[in-house]
Amino acid sequence: xxxxxxxxESPTGDDGAESRDALEPTAAYGHDGGISARVQRTDAxxxxxxxxxxxxxxxxxxxxxxxxxxxxxxxxxxxRVLKLRYSFRLGFISAVLFGILTATGxxxxxxxxxxxxxxxxxxxxIKTGVGFGELVRNVHRWSAHLMVLVVFLHLVxxxxxxxxxxxxxxxxVIGVILLLLTLGLSFTGYLLPWxxxxxxxxxxxxxxxxxxxxxxxxxxxxxxxxxxxxxPTLLRFYALHVAVLPATVVLALSVHIWRVRKDGFAxxxxxxxxxxxxxxxxxxxxxASAPVELYGGRTRVLGVVDRESVTAADRPVDDTVFTWPHLxxxxxxxxxxxATVVLAxxxxxxxxxxGLANPNLTPEPAKAPWYFSGLQELLAHFDPVxxxxxxxxxxxxALLLLPYIDRNPATEARHRKVAIVIFSGLLAxxxxxxxxxxxxxxxxxxxxxxxxxxxxxx
Amino acid sequence: xxSRRDFLRNGWKVGSxxxxxxATWTLWESLRPxxxxxxxxxxxxxxxxxxxxxxxxxxSEGRLYVTNATNPAGAQLFALSQKCPxxxxxxxxxTSSGRFECAxxxxxxxxxxxxxxxxxxxxxxxxxxxxxxxxLVANTKDVTPGPDHGADQYFSEPKGPNCLGKx
Numbered sequence: 001x002x003x004x005x006x007x008x009e010s011p012t013g014d015d016g017a018e019s020r021d022a023l024e025p026t027a028a029y030g031h032d033g034g035i036s037a038r039v040q041r042t043d044a045x046x047x048x049x050x051x052x053x054x055x056x057x058x059x060x061x062x063x064x065x066x067x068x069x070x071x072x073x074x075x076x077x078x079x080r081v082l083k084l085r086y087s088f089r090l091g092f093i094s095a096v097l098f099g100i101l102t103a104t105g106x107x108x109x110x111x112x113x114x115x116x117x118x119x120x121x122x123x124x125x126i127k128t129g130v131g132f133g134e135l136v137r138n139v140h141r142w143s144a145h146l147m148v149l150v151v152f153l154h155l156v157x158x159x160x161x162x163x164x165x166x167x168x169x170x171x172x173v174i175g176v177i178l179l180l181l182t183l184g185l186s187f188t189g190y191l192l193p194w195x196x197x198x199x200x201x202x203x204x205x206x207x208x209x210x211x212x213x214x215x216x217x218x219x220x221x222x223x224x225x226x227x228x229x230x231x232p233t234l235l236r237f238y239a240l241h242v243a244v245l246p247a248t249v250v251l252a253l254s255v256h257i258w259r260v261r262k263d264g265f266a267x268x269x270x271x272x273x274x275x276x277x278x279x280x281x282x283x284x285x286x287x288a289s290a291p292v293e294l295y296g297g298r299t300r301v302l303g304v305v306d307r308e309s310v311t312a313a314d315r316p317v318d319d320t321v322f323t324w325p326h327l328x329x330x331x332x333x334x335x336x337x338x339a340t341v342v343l344a345x346x347x348x349x350x351x352x353x354x355g356l357a358n359p360n361l362t363p364e365p366a367k368a369p370w371y372f373s374g375l376q377e378l379l380a381h382f383d384p385v386x387x388x389x390x391x392x393x394x395x396x397x398a399l400l401l402l403p404y405i406d407r408n409p410a411t412e413a414r415h416r417k418v419a420i421v422i423f424s425g426l427l428a429x430x431x432x433x434x435x436x437x438x439x440x441x442x443x444x445x446x447x448x449x450x451x452x453x454x455x456x457x458x
Numbered sequence: 459x460x461s462r463r464d465f466l467r468n469g470w471k472v473g474s475x476x477x478x479x480x481a482t483w484t485l486w487e488s489l490r491p492x493x494x495x496x497x498x499x500x501x502x503x504x505x506x507x508x509x510x511x512x513x514x515x516x517x518s519e520g521r522l523y524v525t526n527a528t529n530p531a532g533a534q535l536f537a538l539s540q541k542c543p544x545x546x547x548x549x550x551x552x553t554s555s556g557r558f559e560c561a562x563x564x565x566x567x568x569x570x571x572x573x574x575x576x577x578x579x580x581x582x583x584x585x586x587x588x589x590x591x592x593x594l595v596a597n598t599k600d601v602t603p604g605p606d607h608g609a610d611q612y613f614s615e616p617k618g619p620n621c622l623g624k625x
Contacts, residue, residue, distance in 0.1 A: 207544075208545065225491050360540070362550070366547050376563075379577060380577055383579070444622030444623065
């Protein structure tokens with residue numbers, strides 16, 4: 001503890017200013033006489049940034065400790081997390097897209113009124129009369145579609161990595177809830193332009209609800225605020241889109257990220273092995289390399305366990321690196337990359353805006369948003385109660401309960417063939433239905449290949 | 459015997475559950491749409507003689523069709539909701555086939571709104587219609603679910619080609 005109280009004489013004669021960094025007394029703000037160094041030595045600067053940015057192990061740790069934003073991260077992370085192929089950064093990309101959607105959405109809110117009489121006019125005004133309005137709207141729209149896709153891919157990757165297994169079961173559940181919230185965010189935003197595309201997509205989407213047994217009609221009425229899409233629907237969807245759902249996402253995302261951190265980040269895929277008493281150490285009896293012989297030296301295989309389930313004390317301690325700068329720099333690069341991609345798409349592709357919503361004229365075909373078109377395709381083949389309610393409800397419940405149903409602790413594919421085959425089969429069906437519903441359906445839900453006529457609108 | 463500590467602990471749990479239930483119920487009641495009597499539900503349709511046999515006339519004000527369906531037993535006027543009972547799309551009337559053909563999922567109904575084919579779970583919903591003097595009046599708040607599959611009271615072969623491009 002002596003280093004805490006030790007002070008260092010100021011080499012600059014600056015009233016011992018450097019010594020205020022009590023946790024690292026040798027830490028020094030810039031000693032030169034440059035403007036930047038002088039500013040950093042002021043009390044005002046130090047009231048905000050309490051430690052100098054020293055490139056030492058302790059300096060890096062202090063930066064994380066004393067920075068609100070860096071507090072989202074642990075000070076050190078497993079080195080394997082830095083590898084791109086470990087997670088493909090899909091979770092982080094989802095969070096970046098959510099940030100982009102929040103920023104662009106707030107900008108659009110300044111120019112939009114959720115009223116049937118003015119919403120469509122506001123959209124036209126945004127496109128033509130607001131500075132960067134069309135670009136911001138394009139970025140917002142494409143980011144929303146991209147976020148649905150990336151969150152879904154994230155879920156798929158987590159499944160194949162077996163990262164929903166103990167101790168990550170509950171975080172998987174939160175992830176599934178986040179996927180549903182993402183769909184909800186995208187769907188509620190879909191109505192806001194109040195054009196033909198949005199009106200009929202939401203009509204088709206919300207009409208599914210009335211098939212829910214017993215409370216279907218009440219639930220649909222509650223959702224759209226009446227017996228047909230109108231002003232109450234627009235207001236409800238707006239409130240959900242800009243306040244209720246984003247706030248819920250922030251809450252769920254915070255817990256999600258916090259749990260990722262607490263659970264040691266992505267699962268260590270190569271760690272599956274047989275743990276036996278031979279290799280197990282009793283805490284406090286010696287280093288990990290010194291096996292303890294139990295039961296007279298006999299060894300018994302207790303089972304196949306994921307290394308993550310072994311307590312942190314048993315893990316090697318030298319496989320970690322400092323979050324700052326190793327992970328932070330990578331995240332900044334990925335965030336810039338994502339921003340560049342959505343900006344490029346926003347410049348290249350204009351978000352659709354059809355004619356003013358007309359309740360008396362259904363466009364042909366009237367499709368739900370692409371992420372629900374698989375469901376729409378299913379509805380063309382099965383009874384609505386089965387296709388619209390039972391199957392999607394069963395799918396969501398199965399996803400939520402997956403980590404509690406699949407008790408096999410192995411994370412490598414060769415040890416979990418059944419789960420992977422079932423999941424892959426269902427995934428393939430969902431993808432095929434979505435592709436058919438999105439690309440291969442025309443008026444009257446007739447099968448029309450996209451190379452004959454393009455009936456796709458996002 | 460339940461200790462005082464357990465009693466209080468369980469009391470908090472029950473109280474919290476009751477509070478959550480009350481909050482949910484209040485929210486439901488608050489957000490539940492009020493009766494929409496503020497908008498007129500009565501639509502004047504004019505004289506019955508305006509509607510020729512085997513025709514469908516669209517009345518945008520009420521978002522309904524008035525059809526004059528005929529079969530060997532006679533003619534009957536219907537006021538049919540424009541909403542497809544499948545997923546709520548407006549069902550256009552195809553004059554060439556003399557049938558209602560939904561472009562969303564391909565449900566087809568005869569001129570009386572009876573289901574012929576497609577994924578719709580029933581026929582088109584019927585709106586109550588009365589004679590007020592010499593004029594027909596429809597009440598859009600008085601809606602009867604369409605007839606079940608197999609009603610077929612007004613079924614007839616299509617008059618001509620359909621509008622959905624089906625073979």
